Amino acid sequence: MYRKELYVFDGSLPVPAVIRNYEQRDFPGLIAIQQESFPPPFPPELWWNTEQLGNHIRLFPEGALCIEVDGQIAGSMTGLLVGDEAVRPGHAHTWEEVTDGGYICNHNPHGDTLYVADISVRPTYRKLGLGKWLMLSMYDVVVQLGLRRLLGGGRMPGYHLHSEQMTAGEYLEAVVAGKLKDPIVTFMLRCGRTPVGVAANYLEDEESCHYGALMEWRNPFYK
Known part of the structure; x- marks a missing residue:
């Protein structure tokens, strides 16, 4: 499983952070990230729910990442694997179709493309560059699994x-x-x-x- 310890910077101040796979115990914090990142009038029913998050860690735990700053979950990134039939050139697709509405039941363990379903960072932590660190960490997953690319x-x-x-x-x-x-x-x-x-x-x-x-x-x- 994935775990990376690093420092992010609040101005010139180094702050310890950890990027790791998220787990069931993290679900309340992950939902809070969604609520803060997408406040009303964004429809609340489009925030992650526990069933979706349960699918993420069950079907493709390698693509379920979060970042902690001083022990607090501050951001997350989620992906699934898809094959060319889902995202072939010239084939129009929607976020809803390719991610199964965020439930990722269409995750293809034999796919060679890691498709990004979501990346979110709590607004109060965005000055720390966490989104870029999450993205770079998902590239690590692409390399580790021998995949062709990341797409989203x-x-x-x-x-x-x-x-x-x-x-x-x-x-x-x-x-x-x-x-x-x-x-x-x-x-x-x-x-x-x-x-x-x-x-x-x-x-x-x-x-x-x-x-x-x-x-x-x-x-x-x-x-």
């Missing part, structure tokens, strides 16, 4: 400001070119992810005009 769809919350002037694909290209900044897409670029394309009706998100930016990280050791 992210929000494009800045797109609604430009949707009348450009398509979603053009917006993604503008962010990658450095002409525009998007808090989520730019974050994924900083984590080493590269764009694959955009998916229409990927998730219910008015700021993204319901598009998702599909971005991957390829395993440099994959044969």
Whole structure:
């Protein structure tokens, strides 16, 4: 199982942190992360529930990571394995379809793509760079399991400001070119992810005009 001890920085102050697989005892803290990260008017029924979290640690515990800071759970990241039939090029998919609505019952143990279902960090801890550490740790999982890549769809919350002037694909290209900044897409670029394309009706998100930016990280050791 996964465990990484490290220091994160609050300004110039080193703070001890641990990234590890989450367990049943962590469920209340994981749900609290969702509540703080996605407050109303985000629908509460879309927060993780105990059945979903139970599936995560039962079906693919390697893809269930959390980060503790000074003993407090401050963020989490969850994935599942999928095959090309689920995310093949030219095949439109939604977050709901590819993650089974977060229940990951469609986890394919023979898949060679680790698909990101969620990454969340408590707002009060976001200045510590925990999201990037979680992403880098999931790359470790990709390498350890000999997978081809990590893939996931992210929000494009800045797109609604430009949707009348450009398509979603053009917006993604503008962010990658450095002409525009998007808090989520730019974050994924900083984590080493590269764009694959955009998916229409990927998730219910008015700021993204319901598009998702599909971005991957390829395993440099994959044969």
